[in-house]
Amino acid sequence: MDHAATRHLELARIRRFDGFGGLSPGDGYLFEPTSLHELRSVVLLAEELDVPITLRGSGKSYGDASSPLESVTISLARMNRVLAWDKETGVIEAEGGATLEAIWQYVLQDGWWFNVVSGTMKPTLAGAVSTNIHGKNNITHGTFAEHVEMLEIMLANGEVRQLTPSQPEFWAVHGGLGLLGIVTKVRFRLKKISSGNVRVVQRRVHSWAQQFEMFEKFDDADYSVSWVNGFTNGAGVFQAAWHSESSEPETLDLRHQKIEGKLAGLIHRDTAWKHLRRITNRPGMKLASALKSNAARISEGAPKVMSLVQYNFPLDYLPNWQQAYVPNGLLQFQAIVPAQAAEGIFNNLAQRWRSAKLEPYLVVLKKHRPDETWLRYLDHGFSLALDFRQTPRNAPALNHLYMEMADVVLNAGGRFYFAKDGLLSPEQAKRSLGEAAIARFTALRDEWDPKRRFKTQLSCRIGLDECVQYARP
Amino acid sequence: MARSFRTAIVVGASSGIGLALAEQLAASGCRVAAVARRKDRLDELAARFPNLILPFAHDVTEFGEVPELFQQVTSQLGGCDLIIYASGVMPEVGKTEFNTEKDMAMINVNVLGAIAWLNQAAIRFQGSQSGTIIGIGSVAGDRGRPGQPVYNTSKAALSTYLEALRNRLSKLGVIVINVKPGPVDTEMTRHLNFKNAISASNAAKIILSKTSRSREYYLEPKHHLIFAIIRRLPSWIMQRRGI
Numbered sequence: 001m002d003h004a005a006t007r008h009l010e011l012a013r014i015r016r017f018d019g020f021g022g023l024s025p026g027d028g029y030l031f032e033p034t035s036l037h038e039l040r041s042v043v044l045l046a047e048e049l050d051v052p053i054t055l056r057g058s059g060k061s062y063g064d065a066s067s068p069l070e071s072v073t074i075s076l077a078r079m080n081r082v083l084a085w086d087k088e089t090g091v092i093e094a095e096g097g098a099t100l101e102a103i104w105q106y107v108l109q110d111g112w113w114f115n116v117v118s119g120t121m122k123p124t125l126a127g128a129v130s131t132n133i134h135g136k137n138n139i140t141h142g143t144f145a146e147h148v149e150m151l152e153i154m155l156a157n158g159e160v161r162q163l164t165p166s167q168p169e170f171w172a173v174h175g176g177l178g179l180l181g182i183v184t185k186v187r188f189r190l191k192k193i194s195s196g197n198v199r200v201v202q203r204r205v206h207s208w209a210q211q212f213e214m215f216e217k218f219d220d221a222d223y224s225v226s227w228v229n230g231f232t233n234g235a236g237v238f239q240a241a242w243h244s245e246s247s248e249p250e251t252l253d254l255r256h257q258k259i260e261g262k263l264a265g266l267i268h269r270d271t272a273w274k275h276l277r278r279i280t281n282r283p284g285m286k287l288a289s290a291l292k293s294n295a296a297r298i299s300e301g302a303p304k305v306m307s308l309v310q311y312n313f314p315l316d317y318l319p320n321w322q323q324a325y326v327p328n329g330l331l332q333f334q335a336i337v338p339a340q341a342a343e344g345i346f347n348n349l350a351q352r353w354r355s356a357k358l359e360p361y362l363v364v365l366k367k368h369r370p371d372e373t374w375l376r377y378l379d380h381g382f383s384l385a386l387d388f389r390q391t392p393r394n395a396p397a398l399n400h401l402y403m404e405m406a407d408v409v410l411n412a413g414g415r416f417y418f419a420k421d422g423l424l425s426p427e428q429a430k431r432s433l434g435e436a437a438i439a440r441f442t443a444l445r446d447e448w449d450p451k452r453r454f455k456t457q458l459s460c461r462i463g464l465d466e467c468v469q470y471a472r473p
Numbered sequence: 474m475a476r477s478f479r480t481a482i483v484v485g486a487s488s489g490i491g492l493a494l495a496e497q498l499a500a501s502g503c504r505v506a507a508v509a510r511r512k513d514r515l516d517e518l519a520a521r522f523p524n525l526i527l528p529f530a531h532d533v534t535e536f537g538e539v540p541e542l543f544q545q546v547t548s549q550l551g552g553c554d555l556i557i558y559a560s561g562v563m564p565e566v567g568k569t570e571f572n573t574e575k576d577m578a579m580i581n582v583n584v585l586g587a588i589a590w591l592n593q594a595a596i597r598f599q600g601s602q603s604g605t606i607i608g609i610g611s612v613a614g615d616r617g618r619p620g621q622p623v624y625n626t627s628k629a630a631l632s633t634y635l636e637a638l639r640n641r642l643s644k645l646g647v648i649v650i651n652v653k654p655g656p657v658d659t660e661m662t663r664h665l666n667f668k669n670a671i672s673a674s675n676a677a678k679i680i681l682s683k684t685s686r687s688r689e690y691y692l693e694p695k696h697h698l699i700f701a702i703i704r705r706l707p708s709w710i711m712q713r714r715g716i
């Protein structure tokens with residue numbers, strides 16, 4: 001810990017932090033406390049030196065949600081213990097720095113799995129709470145918040161509070177983007193399973209309308225998602241999946257869930273991104289998308305059995321795959337639009353990106369429902385998550401396209417997921433969140449953090465905070 | 474290739490090469506902390522580039538102030554991608570004069586001030602594994618010559634220090650550059666009436682166009698050849714010729 005007498009932070013703590021997309025760098029003074037006591041002294045040090053605090057999980061948000069601005073940057077990487085586990089009820093309590101990966105590895109052998117999990121297992125519990133993650137079962141299981149029984153938060157003055165769903169603030173901290181306090185502990189419910197496998201059915205689809213029909217047709221599935229081909233207008237491969245209902249204890253063994261060392265027995269997973277980088281360009285991705293759809297034609301008939309890990313975290317299969325986008329970056333856009341307007345909007349968006357020849361290389365379509373969080377980003381409808389490759393050359397055109405598409409979404413009453421965004425303007429953010437929601441959230445910040453200790457590049461960019469020192473890249 | 478920077482610190486930004494660097498960086502949209510003693514000059518500069526130039530009055534020989542000021546600067550800038558140390562003094566020294574006061578001033582500003590500032594930058598860039606450090610050296614550092622013994626010494630020391638930083642930090646992705654100008658038309662040298670001096674703005678333009686890799690280079694290409702020879706000249710020739 002820094003000596004209280006020094007009037008500046010220890011410079012050697014400086015680290016460069018970035019979003020998963022690699023387009024939101026920022027430097028901060030890293031603190032990794034090991035206890036509430038140490039954490040409090042870091043918070044008080046920031047207060048004494050009048051430096052902002054940025055809360056940092058695993059940095060898996062794509063944009064600037066956890067990018068610091070010369071802030072005291074607090075990571076709970078060393079406050080990551082499981083504190084209590086009841087294998088009868090499936091309720092677990094862990095520190096905020098525990099990752100989803102650590103949790104499933106802890107509970108799986110007792111026959112439990114997440115109610116809600118993201119497409120990567122790397123996020124921390126605090127990160128999952130603060131962006132209020134959703135999964136491929138949002139329509140049936142809601143968001144992460146809906147399965148939390150209690151969370152503990154340290155406020156800007158060092159005070160620790162426990163919140164339960166009956167308190168309104170509970171719903172502000174979920175999805176609160178790390179701007180209310182430090183989530184130090186989370187108690188949440190898991191889901192009973194008898195097998196570590198899922199049964200997956202694939203269907204090729206050729207239009208947006210067909211996509212939506214598939215979500216209807218397979219509405220009894222435990223999970224549903226569609227991988228859209230960005231080089232087409234709505235064609236892609238729809239996947240529905242069900243937990244295996246038979247009792248298969250051997251599949252609950254961690255070894256069964258292991259992600260093997262080599263891809264197709266040939267390419268080392270750790271370095272596979274280097275090969276991927278060679279095809280991370282327009283012709284390469286066009287070909288890959290076409291091949292994927294062809295492969296689906298072959299596998300369309302028979303259901304496929306996959307391990308839970310393989311199915312839920314396909315993107316973790318290639319470690320550092322986003323490196324395929326460097327030295328440039330990955331720009332994500334995830335918009336949620338009302339069901340009745342979805343076809344028109346997606347059509348409009350696809351036409352725009354196709355005519356600009358700026359096709360997204362990965363497009364994921366999911367179905368949603370709203371929840372009770374104050375800064376909610378979900379609604380009855382569908383979301384489209386788009387991965388664009390940003391290069392110095394295409395950046396102006398791509399950013400222009402992003403903003404145009406954002407306006408199309410907002411004009412139709414759509415919303416944005418700030419774990420993915422890196423570009424929206426304050427005006428657009430206000431339309432996405434709604435003025436009333438922002439006012440309510442701001443009033444709580446006035447009460448809990450009147451000096452606005454907690455800040456991120458995101459909160460500055462979208463106008464939730466005024467930050468003189470924020471230099472927009 | 475010219476890179477664009479978001480945030481920069483220019484130490485010695487009140488006149489000459491440092492001023493031109495600060496102006497050109499700000500004109501490219503970079504936020505610049507302009508550091509020097511003459512506050513009026515810095516304020517005038519800041520007024521020309523509102524929100525882009527942040528003035529900080531400071532005497533680089535106040536070494537103890539640097540760590541705290543460095544942090545204040547970086548937090549107000551919102552980062553630091555680039556630091557340029559351009560502060561320098563070269564008082565007139567007579568052909569037979571040995572003046573310890575003048576000599577110490579040169580060592581203090583040209584060498585120790587550079588170490589005080591660039592050490593902070595080095596700690597920071599070591600942590601963030603990024604960043605660019607530029608020192609303004611001089612062709613005068615290549616040899617010890619009769620006219621300016623300690624100015625020569627100060628630029629040689631700066632060159633060696635920057636070489637060491639380069640050898641420590643390059644592997645982390647930090648770029649460390651020592652640029653060696655010949656005559657540049659600035660307040661420091663105006664009284665010398667150099668015939669072939671280049672302008673400060675030209676010097677700055679060249680410096681900002683060569684930031685993509687770690688190295689030491691002569692600002693003017695012709696000096697590569699001339700100084701390749703001068704560096705190898707035996708001392709007795711220099712003595713005889715009075716070079």
Ligand SMILES: Cc1cc2nc3c(=O)[nH]c(=O)nc-3n(C[C@H](O)[C@H](O)[C@H](O)COP(=O)(O)OP(=O)(O)OC[C@H]3O[C@@H](n4cnc5c(N)ncnc54)[C@H](O)[C@@H]3O)c2cc1C
Pocket residue numbers: 020054055056057058059060061062065066076096117118119120122123124125126127128130131132133134135136176177178179181182183184315316419420456
């Ligand atoms: C490949 C991939 C797939 C993904 N798939 C999905 C998906 O399917 N569904 C989904 O919803 N999301 C998805 N995400 C996004 C990801 O789940 C969220 O961004 C999540 O918040 C990341 O958690 P993190 O621990 O990395 O936190 P960070 O990204 O570091 O931070 C996220 C937010 O949490 C705040 N925060 C961090 N620690 C604390 C703390 N201790 N207390 C309070 N606030 C804190 C930060 O300030 C920030 O606002 C995906 C991301 C990737 C890279």
Ligand SMILES: NC(=O)c1ccc[n+]([C@@H]2O[C@H](COP(=O)([O-])OP(=O)(O)OC[C@H]3O[C@@H](n4cnc5c(N)ncnc54)[C@H](OP(=O)(O)O)[C@@H]3O)[C@@H](O)[C@H]2O)c1
Pocket residue numbers: 484485486487488489490491492508509510511512531532533534559560561562563582609610611612653654655656657658659660661662673
């Ligand atoms: N001109 C040339 O021919 C030439 C050739 C090779 C190398 N150089 C080098 O280029 C650099 C810039 O010089 P220049 O030619 O541009 O001269 P200049 O116009 O005199 O500028 C010198 C700068 O150094 C600053 N400085 C001097 N003493 C300082 C102190 N104690 N604290 C803080 N800042 C101080 C000055 O600011 P304040 O006085 O306001 O503090 C001024 O901004 C120097 O390192 C010089 O050695 C110059």
